[in-house]
Amino acid sequence: MSVKECEHHKGCRRKIFRRIFAGILIFLLIVLLTILIIWAVLKPSKPSFTLQDVTVYAFNATVPNFLTTSFQVTLLSRNPNGRIGIYYDRLDTYVDYRNQQVTYRTAIPPSYQGHKEVDVWSPFVYGNNVPVAPYNFVGLSQDQSSGNILVTIKIDGRVRWKVGTFVSGRYHIYIRCPAYINWGSQSSASAVKYQLVQRCSVSV
Template sequence: MSEKCSHHRGKWRKRLRPICAGLLIFNFILLVVILIIWAILQPKKPRFVLQDATVYAFNVSGGTFLTSNFQVTIASRNPNDKIGIYYDRLDVYATYHSQQITLYTRIPSVYQGHKDVNVWSPFVSGNNVPVAPYNGMALGQDQADGQVMITIKMDGRVRFKVNTFVSGRYHLYVKCPAIITFGSRSTGVVMGNAVKYQLYSRCSVTV
């Protein structure tokens, strides 16, 4: 009986060897093809710039609650000449010292063609958002100094298109620094009940 089992195992081993060799060859060829495609396309991440921010409200009450209302203008450029980008989901919000201070604002889904530029001007706001005690103290000090650094962030999902091929979804994360000035140090332009700041701040992009 053991001889028969050994005989069958030997047959299976002989059959598996060419299958394993074929899989290794296929994976190698696939890897080479991917590297060649990457070298030809030279894919680049989209580029983002925070152009301006209009501040309608930025008030701290009791040192623990923050009410803010901004309209920001963000430009995105696709630097690729052979790759299109689908922005399936893109949420915009503001943070102060890594703490989120506004709600998410969703930007409508859009396709960005080769070398195209898209410009969005969403509102981001938060009403009586609780601020961590250490952030409340820092925020009060920053306002007294006449300058507050906030970060406009974008969090979403993107797909890339090459001819008729469309990739799976990738996580897109964008960080845009913005300096809001007050009092005698203000660099903004008063527009009715709001102050507009020209920023042109380059954003960091992670895909």
């Protein structure tokens, strides 16, 4: 076999590889473009959350720099999309006071929310002798004495979107629900339920 024939075969192989690579690249671009077009047509919207009520079972900041709390929160979640379902793979709920977590995390069971569906969750969140920063403990003690407290119900988790048979990758979701609680002259040891109907901020 001559040198020219070898070079000719090498050139043919290179052309074949280039065509295969170009074909794969074009196919992937078409798939991505199709997904983007479908996504733009459907116009997916993030879910909305509303804090319906909070029941306070305990709020005791008696030990220096430690807090014991027990809450039950009722959350309403709505999927505004008419053609997109939402998988809630993981949702952790906890209570925050002045940017410090003051309860343990409570997991909400994974679930699927269909088109235009509404779900209601009522998790318990609590903490036993949770350490609190000294500068926050002063505020907590004052709030306990006055019977007024502003806390934030937070939910962190991951969601997936479902369009037909297509399911997206996981996205982080952050929900923040401010809750102003005023129990007045009632004892913090008593179970007190507060109807709030407070819209929450949602970011994905």
